Amino acid sequence: MSSEFLEKTYLTTHELAIGTFNFYEHVIVGQIREGMQISIDNVLPLLALSWEAYQNTSMVYISDRKYSYSLDPTMYYEVKKLIPYMKGYAWVVHNDFNRQVAEIEARFLQCPNAIHSSMSDALKWSLKILEDSSAV
Incomplete structure (x- = not known):
C-alpha cells in the first residue's frame, strides 16, 4: 500500500539544510540529517x-x-500554531533509542500522533487520521 500511495500522490521533494522532505497529497515524509540540532528557526523554511x-x-x-x-x-507548541492544518504526526523508528526519543516528543504534540516501525503502517495510520478529519 505504501509504495502505491506514494507513487500516485507524489508532488515534489525539497532538500533543505536540515534534511529531505517529500511532499505528497496530504502527507509530508521528512528525514532529518544525522546529528542536526533542530530549532524553530531552522524549521521555518519547511x-x-x-x-x-x-x-x-x-x-x-x-x-x-x-x-x-x-x-x-x-x-x-509553536509548530502547531503556525500550521493548524496539521492533523497528525507519525514517526517511523528504526531502533529502540529513536523509539524512546519519539515517545518523549509525543508528549508535546497537540494533535493525534503515533509511533510505527514501518512506513506502510505510518501511512495507513495517517490516511485514517485524514479520513476521520474529512480531509481526503
Missing part, C-alpha cells in the same frame, strides 16, 4: 513550504527517524 502546499487542506507529517538528531520538543 513550515513555509508546507503552508504553500497545504494551507487550504489537511496534512499529516511522517518523520522517518532513520538518523539521530536533537530537538527541543517544546517547539511543537
